[in-house]
Amino acid sequence: MSTERSGARVIVVGGGWSGLAAAWNLHRAGARPLLIDDRPTLGGRSATARLGARAITLGGKNIGRKYSRFRAFAAELGAGEAAYEHFGINSSRIENGRLHTTDSTNKAAALYGMLRGVPPRDLSRILRLAYYVRRDRANAFLSGPDVERYAARTGDPTLSAFFGTRLCERLLRPAVIRMNGAEPEESHLSTLGTNLGMLLDGFDQLTDGFDPLLHAFAARVETRAATRVTALLVTAGRVTGVRALAPDGTSSEEEADAVVLAVPAPHAAELLRHHHDELAQHLSHVRYFPVSVVVAEYDRPVFDTRVRALTFPADSPLSNAGAYGVTDRHLVRYTFSGRAARTLPGDDEELAALAERLLGAHLDLDAPKRLDTATARWQHGLCAYAPAHTRTLSAIDTRTAALPGLTLTGDYARGASIEACVRAAEERTDRLLRHLGRPG
Numbered sequence: 001m002s003t004e005r006s007g008a009r010v011i012v013v014g015g016g017w018s019g020l021a022a023a024w025n026l027h028r029a030g031a032r033p034l035l036i037d038d039r040p041t042l043g044g045r046s047a048t049a050r051l052g053a054r055a056i057t058l059g060g061k062n063i064g065r066k067y068s069r070f071r072a073f074a075a076e077l078g079a080g081e082a083a084y085e086h087f088g089i090n091s092s093r094i095e096n097g098r099l100h101t102t103d104s105t106n107k108a109a110a111l112y113g114m115l116r117g118v119p120p121r122d123l124s125r126i127l128r129l130a131y132y133v134r135r136d137r138a139n140a141f142l143s144g145p146d147v148e149r150y151a152a153r154t155g156d157p158t159l160s161a162f163f164g165t166r167l168c169e170r171l172l173r174p175a176v177i178r179m180n181g182a183e184p185e186e187s188h189l190s191t192l193g194t195n196l197g198m199l200l201d202g203f204d205q206l207t208d209g210f211d212p213l214l215h216a217f218a219a220r221v222e223t224r225a226a227t228r229v230t231a232l233l234v235t236a237g238r239v240t241g242v243r244a245l246a247p248d249g250t251s252s253e254e255e256a257d258a259v260v261l262a263v264p265a266p267h268a269a270e271l272l273r274h275h276h277d278e279l280a281q282h283l284s285h286v287r288y289f290p291v292s293v294v295v296a297e298y299d300r301p302v303f304d305t306r307v308r309a310l311t312f313p314a315d316s317p318l319s320n321a322g323a324y325g326v327t328d329r330h331l332v333r334y335t336f337s338g339r340a341a342r343t344l345p346g347d348d349e350e351l352a353a354l355a356e357r358l359l360g361a362h363l364d365l366d367a368p369k370r371l372d373t374a375t376a377r378w379q380h381g382l383c384a385y386a387p388a389h390t391r392t393l394s395a396i397d398t399r400t401a402a403l404p405g406l407t408l409t410g411d412y413a414r415g416a417s418i419e420a421c422v423r424a425a426e427e428r429t430d431r432l433l434r435h436l437g438r439p440g
């Protein structure tokens with residue numbers, strides 16, 4: 001990557017991790033990015049919310065030990081290794097009335113507990129895939145070479161068609177529900193590497209949340225918040241800028257050498273429909289499932305140190321309830337995702353009461369008193385990829401090439417994690433920089 005200032009003006013649409021990493025990569029290479037986001041604050045699905053006086057993250061917050069690209073990006077913005085605290089993955093499931101606990105601090109025991117009783121055929125299949133991910137980290141992202149080959153050989157079946165019930169219920173459903181909001185019958189083998197990458201990682205969170213990092217970013221990169229991009233400007237078949245709607249209602253045209261759309265696929269499809277209907281169609285094949293999160297503060301710890309989270313069975317709209325942090329056991333984060341969570345009470349208090357009723361069936365919630373609640377609901381919350389995702393991605397790439405000046409990135413490009421968003425954004429803006437550096 002060139003470090004020479006090219007001076008190219010690039011508009012980046014979207015202020016989540018995809019757009020932030022894209023704009024930062026352009027900035028560090030000497031371009032002049034302008035980041036535009038329609039929300040009042042940066043961060044997209046990782047934006048900061050308030051719970052009383054405290055800043056919390058309702059969306060994506062856990063950072064894997066193997067998130068090398070995110071950690072390097074965060075370090076450049078001042079968040080070095082000392083900025084993280086251990087989060088770990090501790091989760092308990094209810095099986096035949098008994099609580100089974102998995103803790104990432106004892107991986108071998110956790111794995112043994114989960115895989116006990118799984119038929120040998122499934123064991124050999126899942127261990128082979130896990131081996132691919134461990135051997136080459138590229139397999140933890142979409143289009144990972146070995147996972148892709150294996151899926152192509154087996155006809156890329158759904159997880160429920162390829163694996164038996166026991167493995168699906170114990171290991172695969174909790175992983176795809178958490179990361180994609182999808183059920184095993186809605187998830188395909190070719191994208192399983194992204195979930196295994198998560199299962200084989202250990203997790204931290206930033207002690208002070210993402211705000212220090214987002215402020216450091218905004219101090220160095222030109223940013224326009226609360227501004228909605230309503231259209232792309234296309235001149236003689238080339239993307240030359242955007243039309244933007246400012247908070248005061250004024251619409252302006254912003255010209256640029258290139259535009260990066262770093263928004264969820266349905267939002268990109270909306271902006272592209274007038275210019276390239278086929279590209280918009282392919283983008284709209286990428287599925288997103290809704291997710292809602294309630295974080296509630298209680299006057300005393302709800303969880304103990306051994307059981308810090310519970311996963312719920314498929315018929316429950318609540319997929320997970322867990323302590324916000326290892327030492328924040330009085331803050332409970334309730335996540336509603338999966339098929340049973342696609343219709344929920346519209347009222348936030350009713351949603352919190354439903355969460356407490358479901359968790360209260362397993363933990364004593366009579367004594368703790370709820371002090372405060374923060375809620376977020378995302379319609380396009382968790383990216384579950386397209387049913388034939390590799391083909392969809394390559395169709396998107398081919399069609400995008402027909403619109404010079406346009407780069408697309410997002411959670412559908414390399415995977416639905418923060419690390420995958422950063423990776424995709426860097427890869428795609430590196431390509432854009434090479435292109436902008438070319439004379440003519």
Ligand SMILES: Cc1cc2nc3c(=O)[nH]c(=O)nc-3n(C[C@H](O)[C@H](O)[C@H](O)COP(=O)(O)OP(=O)(O)OC[C@H]3O[C@@H](n4cnc5c(N)ncnc54)[C@H](O)[C@@H]3O)c2cc1C
Binds near residue numbers: 013019058410
């Ligand atoms: C509840 C939840 C928990 C998660 N947990 C984790 C986790 O622990 N670890 C992890 O790695 N990942 C996690 N994820 C996933 C991770 O948060 C996402 O993959 C990532 O934040 C997506 O970033 P993005 O930039 O692609 O999209 P977004 O964050 O959605 O950013 C897109 C931005 O573009 C804006 N926008 C859209 N259209 C326009 C327009 N026309 N004009 C201007 N702006 C526009 C949107 O408002 C938004 O701010 C979680 C996600 C959710 C929802």
